[in-house]
Amino acid sequence: MSQISLTFPDGNIRQFDAGVTPAQVAASIAPSLAKAAISAQVDGQHWDLQWPIHGDARLSINTMKDDGPALELIRHDLAHIMARAVQEIWPDVKVTIGPVRDYGWFYDFDRAEPFTPDDLGQIEARMKQIINARDPVRTEIWSRADALAYYEERGEPYKIELVNKIPEDQDLRMYWHGPWQDLCRGPHFQHTGQVPADGFKLTHVAGAYWLGDSSRPMLQRIYGVAFKNRDDLKAHMTMLEEAAKRDHRKLGREMGLFHMQEEAPGQVFWHPNGWTIYTTLQDYMRRQQRRDGYVEVNTPQVVNRKLWEASGHWENYRENMFIVEVDEEGAREKVVNALKPMNCPCHVQIFNVGLKSYRDLPIRMAEFGSCARYEPSGALHGIMRVRGFTQDDAHIFCRLDQVEAESKKFIDFLAKVYADLGFDKWRIKLSTRPEKRVGSDEIWDKMEAALANAVTAAGYTYELFPGEGAFYAPKLEFVLTDAIGRDWQCGTLQLDPNLPERLDASYIGEDGAKHRPFMLHRACLGSFERFIGILIENHAGKLPFWLTPRQVVVASIVSDADPFVEEVVTALTLAGVRAEADMRNEKINYKVREHSVGKVPVILAIGMKEVEERTVSVRRLGETRTETMTLDAIVAELSAAALPPDLR
Numbered sequence: 001m002s003q004i005s006l007t008f009p010d011g012n013i014r015q016f017d018a019g020v021t022p023a024q025v026a027a028s029i030a031p032s033l034a035k036a037a038i039s040a041q042v043d044g045q046h047w048d049l050q051w052p053i054h055g056d057a058r059l060s061i062n063t064m065k066d067d068g069p070a071l072e073l074i075r076h077d078l079a080h081i082m083a084r085a086v087q088e089i090w091p092d093v094k095v096t097i098g099p100v101r102d103y104g105w106f107y108d109f110d111r112a113e114p115f116t117p118d119d120l121g122q123i124e125a126r127m128k129q130i131i132n133a134r135d136p137v138r139t140e141i142w143s144r145a146d147a148l149a150y151y152e153e154r155g156e157p158y159k160i161e162l163v164n165k166i167p168e169d170q171d172l173r174m175y176w177h178g179p180w181q182d183l184c185r186g187p188h189f190q191h192t193g194q195v196p197a198d199g200f201k202l203t204h205v206a207g208a209y210w211l212g213d214s215s216r217p218m219l220q221r222i223y224g225v226a227f228k229n230r231d232d233l234k235a236h237m238t239m240l241e242e243a244a245k246r247d248h249r250k251l252g253r254e255m256g257l258f259h260m261q262e263e264a265p266g267q268v269f270w271h272p273n274g275w276t277i278y279t280t281l282q283d284y285m286r287r288q289q290r291r292d293g294y295v296e297v298n299t300p301q302v303v304n305r306k307l308w309e310a311s312g313h314w315e316n317y318r319e320n321m322f323i324v325e326v327d328e329e330g331a332r333e334k335v336v337n338a339l340k341p342m343n344c345p346c347h348v349q350i351f352n353v354g355l356k357s358y359r360d361l362p363i364r365m366a367e368f369g370s371c372a373r374y375e376p377s378g379a380l381h382g383i384m385r386v387r388g389f390t391q392d393d394a395h396i397f398c399r400l401d402q403v404e405a406e407s408k409k410f411i412d413f414l415a416k417v418y419a420d421l422g423f424d425k426w427r428i429k430l431s432t433r434p435e436k437r438v439g440s441d442e443i444w445d446k447m448e449a450a451l452a453n454a455v456t457a458a459g460y461t462y463e464l465f466p467g468e469g470a471f472y473a474p475k476l477e478f479v480l481t482d483a484i485g486r487d488w489q490c491g492t493l494q495l496d497p498n499l500p501e502r503l504d505a506s507y508i509g510e511d512g513a514k515h516r517p518f519m520l521h522r523a524c525l526g527s528f529e530r531f532i533g534i535l536i537e538n539h540a541g542k543l544p545f546w547l548t549p550r551q552v553v554v555a556s557i558v559s560d561a562d563p564f565v566e567e568v569v570t571a572l573t574l575a576g577v578r579a580e581a582d583m584r585n586e587k588i589n590y591k592v593r594e595h596s597v598g599k600v601p602v603i604l605a606i607g608m609k610e611v612e613e614r615t616v617s618v619r620r621l622g623e624t625r626t627e628t629m630t631l632d633a634i635v636a637e638l639s640a641a642a643l644p645p646d647l648r
């Protein structure tokens with residue numbers, strides 16, 4: 001039998017018979033490792049302990065201490081265990097597919113009656129029995145004919161369709177969790193007992209079309225979440241409860257910020273309060289960009305397909321584009337346009353007007369660019385996942401030797417913005433060259449070093465994501481952690497030598513010859529819509545005072561106080577505070593309650609005592625006590641707080 005060399009994480013190299021499995025390798029190292037092993041990495045690929053290794057490779061053994069693989073296996077094995085439990089309880093239910101997702105998994109079932117909450121409890125109990133039985137997990141490669149015969153016999157039409165979809169030259173892998181079998185790519189645990197029995201929970205059921213196709217049957221999707229232990233699960237459930245309380249759709253309604261309706265799916269009707277947040281944030285971003293030497297432009301919404309063909313979007317992105325056909329006068333055929341899904345090609349058009357010299361670079365071209373992208377209706381989520389949105393977009397045209405300094409400058413920019421907006425926890429991901437790529441290794445070395453050095457020079461560290469870059473260049477991504485521990489990727493910095501090439505952008509170099517500029521696509525917030533959603537949820541509606549749409553309500557206790565109420569509102573308004581009067585003939589407690597639901601941070605109550613003393617009774621959101629302040633003192637305090645952080 002031929003021999004292969006396996007290289008271990010510590011650099012050790014050992015010889016094994018070709019076809020050795022990671023389980024055998026682990027056993028040859030130590031029985032304790034064989035017992036603790038859950039899977040392996042073979043040349044970076046997640047590998048089942050039962051799969052043979054046929055050639056030289058780098059190998060490491062995963063245990064439950066390796067979070068990434070451990071959680072993937074826990075969630076994936078639970079998908080199988082749940083499907084088995086469902087078919088054990090209701091043998092007539094048809095199974096389909098069940099992938100891993102954030103925090104858990106789902107599985108789609110075809111069953112006439114809907115699953116009830118009681119059913120979920122019953123399924124969960126059966127799953128625990130299966131886990132406690134420590135049933136072995138087995139895997140085999142099957143022929144297409146055997147697989148089809150097996151599923152025909154069992155009456156599993158969805159599985160037959162899946163088998164027929166797999167390309168002819170690809171192996172069909174089967175997995176058994178105890179007696180229950182599923183078509184699956186793997187990897188999996190070695191026995192069901194490796195799944196922590198107290199780390200998971202079935203959360204809810206929702207309808208989902210087979211293969212996401214609305215002309216196909218509606219299935220029932222059962223969702224579950226899973227972690228390594230009970231404490232992690234509990235922390236997650238608490239986070240979900242907290243997230244539900246902060247849901248921007250609920251708060252958006254209560255605070256009167258926006259609405260959406262079915263005539264314009266995925267697009268926002270901004271109400272005055274919401275638009276105040278939006279424009280205040282936009283004004284702030286505009287000041288930051290001016291300070292950092294950006295020029296601002298604006299480009300068309302409806303753009304002929306010719307430009308999208310030239311940019312490559314027509315070929316690669318068309319299913320996400322809204323197509324607009326127009327009967328141009330005198331034209332024999334309809335003219336085909338698309339709503340812009342991105343601003344980049346239009347910015348290159350501006351760059352391309354007039355001759356550019358190396359002395360003009362870098363050019364930092366910003367646009368609050370309104371874009372439209374088709375998203376399936378099932379993917380839409382409030383103002384966070386939409387079809388119409390505005391990016392805080394910019395493109396920096398520069399030479400390769402300027403990329404590092406420009407990238408550092410952007411990281412500094414972004415750090416200041418995030419701090420001003422109340423986010424102090426964020427991290428940077430660096431995605432480097434993928435297998436399939438264009439450009440020489442020499443250029444890739446330079447591009448990756450420029451981004452990596454920029455991060456270091458800005459005083460940060462990065463997590464490396466090898467192979468995750470675009471086919472033409474590496475990128476940085478900036479991930480915020482919000483107040484309840486959720487991650488949001490908002491900022492990006494994508495280096496790009498490709499689009500300038502496609503759209504023939506050039507500048508005259510010091511040598512008098514034409515050169516291609518590099519582009520940096522960069523956004524800090526991502527889109528205003530999504531970022532405002534994140535802000536609302538992060539702050540649970542209690543936005544930083546300067547961003548709050550309704551900053552102060554001045555409420556009368558008796559109608560004789562009305563003239564002083566108006567005087568206070570005027571004084572605050574002149575001092576730059578968004579203040580409004582509430583002189584309705586209602587009890588003060590009623591007014592306070594209503595404005596608290598609307599998340600108004602400061603309510604000033606005024607009765608006859610306040611009128612006589614020229615004071616106000618101040619009630620701050622979330623506090624029950626009130627304090628008395630003079631008119632001058634409250635105006636001074638609130639006008640200072642209303643200033644955006646960059647103007648203080």
Ligand SMILES: [Zn+2]
Nearest residue numbers: 076184185186
């Ligand atoms: Zn599977």
Ligand SMILES: [Zn+2]
Nearest residue numbers: 342343344521
């Ligand atoms: Zn771009």
